Amino acid sequence: MKISVNCKIGILIESDFYENEIFYYQLRFKEEGYDLHFLSRLWGQKSIEFYGHELKAPFQCTESFEDLSDEDIESFSAFIVPAGMVSDRLRYTEDVNKIPPASLFLKKIFANKKIIKGIICHGLWLVSPIG
Numbered sequence: 001m002k003i004s005v006n007c008k009i010g011i012l013i014e015s016d017f018y019e020n021e022i023f024y025y026q027l028r029f030k031e032e033g034y035d036l037h038f039l040s041r042l043w044g045q046k047s048i049e050f051y052g053h054e055l056k057a058p059f060q061c062t063e064s065f066e067d068l069s070d071e072d073i074e075s076f077s078a079f080i081v082p083a084g085m086v087s088d089r090l091r092y093t094e095d096v097n098k099i100p101p102a103s104l105f106l107k108k109i110f111a112n113k114k115i116i117k118g119i120i121c122h123g124l125w126l127v128s129p130i131g
Contacts, residue, residue, distance in 0.1 A: 007077035008035045012102065012123075013061050016085030019052035021120070022059065025080070037076075039065040041090065041101060053084050065105045078116035079109050081123030088122055091129075103129045 011025055029036050042048055042064040050059045081087055090102035099107075107130040109115055119127065 008037060008075055010037045010039050010065070010076050010079040012065070012079070012081050012086055012090060012126075013038045013040045013050060013059060014086045014089040015050040016053040016089060017050065017059065017082060018084035019055050019057045021082050021084070022052070023057075025082075037063055039063050039068075041066060066101055068105075070108065073108055073115075074112060076115060078118065079106075080118040081106070081120065081126055083121035083123070085122065087124075087126045091125055099129045100126070102126050106130060 009029055011022075013022070025036065038059070038061050040048065040050070040061045040063075042061070047060055047062040050061060051057065052059065087102070091100050093100040103126050106126050109117060110127075110130070
C-alpha cells in the first residue's frame with residue numbers, strides 16, 4: 001500500500017534505538033517526500049538527546065507525543081513504533097498502577113482506523129497494556 005506523498009509519519013524514539021533503522025527512515029521517507037516527525041516523552045523539556053544502541057549515535061528529539069491533541073493525531077497518515085529498546089524505555093510510568101503514557105498514545109492511534117500502524121519487534125510491549 002503506497003502512502004500518498006506529503007503525508008505525515010510519526011515515529012516514536014527513545015534511547016537505545018537501532019541506528020540503521022532510524023537512519024533508514026530519515027533518509028528514505030524524506031526521499032519520498034513524506035513529512036517525518038520523531039516523537040517521544042520530553043518530560044517538560046524542549047528537546048532530549050537520545051543515543052543509539054550499537055554505535056551510540058546521538059539523535060535530537062524536539063517533539064512530544066504528549067503534546068499532540070486528538071486533531072493533531074488525525075493529521076498523521078501513519079505511526080511507527082521502531083525496533084530496539086525504544087518501546088521498552090517508553091513503557092516507563094511514574095505510577096506502576098497506571099498505563100504508560102506511550103501506551104495511552106497508541107490507544108488513541110488504534111482508535112483511528114484511517115491511520116496506518118507499524119509496530120516493529122519490541123514495539124508490541126507498548127500495545128500489551130491497552131488490550
